[in-house]
Amino acid sequence: MLFYKKLLKSIPLVAVVVFLYQGNSQSIRKNYQEMTTYEKTELVNAFYQLREGEDRITDMSDFHMNYFNFDNIDPNRLDIHFNLPEEPEKEIFLAWHRRFIFEMEQAMQDINPKLTIPYWESSVDQSTTSSLWDEDFMGSFNSNWNLNRNLSSFGTLPTQQEVDNMLAMTDFFEFSDFFERQRPHSGAHRWVAGPMLTSASPRDPVFYLHHAFVDKLWHDWEEMHHSSSYVRTDMIRYDGTYVFDGQTIPLVNPNDIVDSRALGVFYAEDGLATLDNYIVSNTYNPEELFYYQYTIEVGNNFIAPENTTSKMESITEVVLKPGFFAESGANFVAAIDTETTSLLAARSMVKKERKKKPFDDVQLDQVWLWSEGDIDPNDPTVVMQTFPNPFDSKITIKLNKKRDCVIEIYNMTGQLIKQEFFEFTNTLEINNLFGLSSGTYFVKVLGGNGETLVVKKVIKI
Amino acid sequence: MLIWYCFAVLCFQQGFSFKIVNKTPYAITNIRLYEYDMHIALSPNEASAVKTLSLSPEKAEGSSVLMLFAENTNYGIYIENPQSGKKYTYVIDSIQPKRNNIFISTIIEEQK
Numbered sequence: 001m002l003f004y005k006k007l008l009k010s011i012p013l014v015a016v017v018v019f020l021y022q023g024n025s026q027s028i029r030k031n032y033q034e035m036t037t038y039e040k041t042e043l044v045n046a047f048y049q050l051r052e053g054e055d056r057i058t059d060m061s062d063f064h065m066n067y068f069n070f071d072n073i074d075p076n077r078l079d080i081h082f083n084l085p086e087e088p089e090k091e092i093f094l095a096w097h098r099r100f101i102f103e104m105e106q107a108m109q110d111i112n113p114k115l116t117i118p119y120w121e122s123s124v125d126q127s128t129t130s131s132l133w134d135e136d137f138m139g140s141f142n143s144n145w146n147l148n149r150n151l152s153s154f155g156t157l158p159t160q161q162e163v164d165n166m167l168a169m170t171d172f173f174e175f176s177d178f179f180e181r182q183r184p185h186s187g188a189h190r191w192v193a194g195p196m197l198t199s200a201s202p203r204d205p206v207f208y209l210h211h212a213f214v215d216k217l218w219h220d221w222e223e224m225h226h227s228s229s230y231v232r233t234d235m236i237r238y239d240g241t242y243v244f245d246g247q248t249i250p251l252v253n254p255n256d257i258v259d260s261r262a263l264g265v266f267y268a269e270d271g272l273a274t275l276d277n278y279i280v281s282n283t284y285n286p287e288e289l290f291y292y293q294y295t296i297e298v299g300n301n302f303i304a305p306e307n308t309t310s311k312m313e314s315i316t317e318v319v320l321k322p323g324f325f326a327e328s329g330a331n332f333v334a335a336i337d338t339e340t341t342s343l344l345a346a347r348s349m350v351k352k353e354r355k356k357k358p359f360d361d362v363q364l365d366q367v368w369l370w371s372e373g374d375i376d377p378n379d380p381t382v383v384m385q386t387f388p389n390p391f392d393s394k395i396t397i398k399l400n401k402k403r404d405c406v407i408e409i410y411n412m413t414g415q416l417i418k419q420e421f422f423e424f425t426n427t428l429e430i431n432n433l434f435g436l437s438s439g440t441y442f443v444k445v446l447g448g449n450g451e452t453l454v455v456k457k458v459i460k461i
Numbered sequence: 462m463l464i465w466y467c468f469a470v471l472c473f474q475q476g477f478s479f480k481i482v483n484k485t486p487y488a489i490t491n492i493r494l495y496e497y498d499m500h501i502a503l504s505p506n507e508a509s510a511v512k513t514l515s516l517s518p519e520k521a522e523g524s525s526v527l528m529l530f531a532e533n534t535n536y537g538i539y540i541e542n543p544q545s546g547k548k549y550t551y552v553i554d555s556i557q558p559k560r561n562n563i564f565i566s567t568i569i570e571e572q573k
């Protein structure tokens with residue numbers, strides 16, 4: 001922790017910002033198969049709600065249609081599709097659709113902040129009887145919105161091999177051109193049919209799930225190659241002049257969103273969401289909420305600065321790793337969502353099997369003896385309270401003054417079970433304690449120089 | 462180099478033909494298909510001449526989009542990927558200008 005702290009202090013803020021993203025919203029996007037029943041129900045309801053009143057669904061669909069492509073009318077006019085390879089100066093396909101589904105996601109989060117747009121992995125999930133098309137998920141829109149889908153009649157979905165080969169391409173424009181024109185993107189448009197076949201495709205809600213997958217693949221590509229770059233510095237609809245429902249949509253430079261963290265967007269996969277290289281900013285939402293029913297791992301330069309509010313919420317576990325900072329004055333909470341679990345989600349929740357469990361690496365050789373007490377003998381001003389005690393899945397530790405510290409949890413035989421780092425704070429929440437068996441544990445608070453401040457015995461029920 | 466070129470042309474280029482039929486009550490202009498501008502306007506119930514093209518499978522897949530303009534709206538629709546030796550008739554069955562809908566059907570025949 002000291003290392004990171006010194007690193008942060010020694011680098012001017014400008015330099016730090018180069019590799020950390022200041023997001024203006026938040027979301028953990030997941031495969032729709034990893035949504036709880038609660039999330040699915042809320043997503044479907046949100047789509048229906050967004051079609052009412054000002055009707056953002058139709059506005060977005062009309063825009064997509066009206067600016068789809070102008071090559072048949074005026075090849076010099078700006079549009080959103082099919083500009084590569086001949087017109088790199090007009091190209092915005094991936095960035096535009098990233099911003100477009102983000103607009104939809106923000107509208108959804110105004111309805112329910114827990115919502116994010118899930119993705120449909122069309123290279124794997126290819127059955128016409130997949131749960132994607134269940135009547136209580138994407139299925140009901142077909143009749144209710146007169147979509148006339150015709151699944152699997154036109155064209156085929158991409159293979160995993162095609163996607164893997166595409167991700168290995170090194171030139172950004174070659175990658176983008178292949179992506180847009182070939183099956184990784186166009187496959188689902190043809191395969192679903194109905195409006196998805198046409199330039200009015202955003203009228204079908206599955207458009208957003210498909211484009212979340214397209215966006216995830218671009219994210220995966222960019223994490224590997226770090227070379228997405230546009231000639232253009234502006235985009236239609238996101239040019240600072242477009243007004244929807246009385247609100248001017250801000251201007252976006254496509255080069256500013258080549259990393260999805262710039263929008264606060266992270267992609268979870270196979271039961272794990274890794275949140276890194278990000279600064280909480282609350283630009284869009286007063287609380288940044290990162291919600292995922294499986295494991296959320298936060299670390300590697302994830303910073304919750306002073307005066308920001310953010311929350312990690314999982315049904316399973318939140319793991320805080322080295323490189324995570326909750327700075328002094330940050331309101332940061334990592335919590336287990338018991339409310340949703342006990343409601344709708346309980347019915348759908350299946351614990352995801354991961355290869356490694358959180359406590360697999362604990363060594364069983366060292367025996368420690370502890371002197372107990374709430375007061376640090378060397379600094380009587382350090383007072384620790386732990387509650388609840390006995391605890392179940394979460395302990396909150398309150399210190400009487402803010403300080404840099406390390407919290408370590410040991411079992412009775414002295415095995416280090418858990419270690420978390422906190423910067424200048426006095427309220428420390430440790431979740432993710434499901435894996436512990438019942439019994440006695442010790443919570444040890446170490447100061448910034450590694451000295452033991454206080455130790456306390458706690459009971460796990 | 463020359464051998465490779467011949468091989469590529471003979472084995473991978475696909476020759477196919479297509480025409481477009483307008484079954485709607487509207488005049489259709491600005492028709493573009495396979496990145497080829499037809500430079501014609503189709504009146505209601507009019508059919509275009511048959512056009513023959515030769516494209517690599519990748520180019521065919523990547524450019525199988527029909528763009529057309531009718532009733533002050535520009536329509537775009539993905540169409541089936543063409544295969545060598547086939548003749549495609551793209552019938553524009555209807556356009557619903559108020560709802561931005563376009564419906565087409567494709568008749569596929571063996572090329573004679």
Ligand SMILES: [Cu+2]
Binds near residue numbers: 064
């Ligand atoms: Cu699009």
